[in-house]
Amino acid sequence: xxxxxLWLAQRVTAAVLAVCVxxxxxxxIYAVQGGLTAAEILGRTRGNAAWLAFYSVFVVAAAIHAPIxxxxxxxxxxxxxxxxxxxxxxxxxxxxxxxxxxAVLAVFA
Amino acid sequence: xxVKVWRGGTxxxxxxxxxxxxxxxxxxxxxxxxxxxxxxxxxxxxxxRVGMCxxxxxxxxxxxxxxxxxxxxxxLRDDAVEIxxxxxxxxxxxxxxxxxxxxDKWARAQGQFKGARTKADDFERVVPESPERxxxxxxxxxxxxxxxxxxxxxxxxxxxxxxPAALNRAWTLVKDTRETKNPERLRAVAGDAGCHACHTxxxxxxxxxxxxxxxxxIAGLKRATARAALKGDL
Numbered sequence: 201x202x203x204x205x206l207w208l209a210q211r212v213t214a215a216v217l218a219v220c221v222x223x224x225x226x227x228x229i230y231a232v233q234g235g236l237t238a239a240e241i242l243g244r245t246r247g248n249a250a251w252l253a254f255y256s257v258f259v260v261a262a263a264i265h266a267p268i269x270x271x272x273x274x275x276x277x278x279x280x281x282x283x284x285x286x287x288x289x290x291x292x293x294x295x296x297x298x299x300x301x302x303a304v305l306a307v308f309a
Numbered sequence: 310x311x312v313k314v315w316r317g318g319t320x321x322x323x324x325x326x327x328x329x330x331x332x333x334x335x336x337x338x339x340x341x342x343x344x345x346x347x348x349x350x351x352x353x354x355x356x357x358r359v360g361m362c363x364x365x366x367x368x369x370x371x372x373x374x375x376x377x378x379x380x381x382x383x384x385l386r387d388d389a390v391e392i393x394x395x396x397x398x399x400x401x402x403x404x405x406x407x408x409x410x411x412x413d414k415w416a417r418a419q420g421q422f423k424g425a426r427t428k429a430d431d432f433e434r435v436v437p438e439s440p441e442r443x444x445x446x447x448x449x450x451x452x453x454x455x456x457x458x459x460x461x462x463x464x465x466x467x468x469x470x471x472x473p474a475a476l477n478r479a480w481t482l483v484k485d486t487r488e489t490k491n492p493e494r495l496r497a498v499a500g501d502a503g504c505h506a507c508h509t510x511x512x513x514x515x516x517x518x519x520x521x522x523x524x525x526x527i528a529g530l531k532r533a534t535a536r537a538a539l540k541g542d543l
Contacts, residue, residue, distance in 0.1 A: 203500040204538040207531065272506065276466035281501075 259300030363454030457513035473513035473523030
């Protein structure tokens with residue numbers, strides 16, 4: 201049951217990430233065309249709730265997706281299975297979430 | 310031609326033989342020649358010689374194959390060929406593997422049919438054109454030769470993995486409209502040892518001598534288990 205749920209979660213977050221990565225890259229390419237400075241970019245993102253929502257979704261999806269993908273890598277390459285692996289991956293998810301949200305809030309607030 | 314043949318058990322080494330070439334010679338003919346004319350102690354397994362029984366599967370130049378259906382012409386490189394037992398299975402001796410774990414995994418994947426009718430009942434009708442029957446048809450011709458299991462990189466990395474053949478069998482039962490045990494079966498094939506361990510490398514589909522697609526069967530099981538999980542049935 202838990203592994204089926206993890207599989208489903210990874211598929212769903214993969215679909216979300218496909219859209220997020222596309223929007224993210226397209227925005228970067230578009231934004232640098234006119235030679236925007238960091239200050240000008242921050243001027244557009246600060247206080248913008250739409251960008252806050254978009255990048256929050258991006259970070260949450262990445263924090264769910266990456267540890268699930270890392271799980272079989274640890275199992276198959278390092279023979280690391282059992283509760284210690286799940287704990288480490290949970291911790292990894294928290295780190296991704298914390299670092300990601302810190303960056304999102306930094307360009308918003 | 311020069312033939313290198315694996316001798317020993319899991320630990321062992323290759324032994325070189327010189328074998329004459331014949332027209333339409335198969336790799337099984339080569340192994341049989343060695344056993345009958347050069348070294349009677351060579352252990353190998355075969356039965357039908359015509360691609361029906363699946364017992365002569367071995368690793369030929371690193372690739373799992375039915376030796377009876379592999380012409381020497383196709384695999385000879387610089388007049389040499391290397392023959393070893395199937396991978397991912399314990400070696401008993403020389404070219405003979407212990408297939409217990411392979412078949413035990415079919416049982417673990419709930420590979421036994423369980424219907425609701427008895428011999429007193431009439432036959433159950435299964436429409437040949439129905440999508441369910443077609444899905445069963447796509448996978449039912451497996452003869453259990455273990456070529457897919459030997460080719461699978463996930464089995465090599467995760468010894469608990471049920472493997473392509475057992476999961477293919479489970480899928481043909483999941484799509485069998487007469488089957489009564491599917492909730493338990495889906496539970497048995499979900500998870501780290503089951504369909505979710507598959508990385509979709511398609512080694513099994515690439516190597517299957519019957520041209521079946523265990524990869525498609527495993528993808529079907531992923532969908533079926535996901536649906537069951539969402540309904541709370543898993």
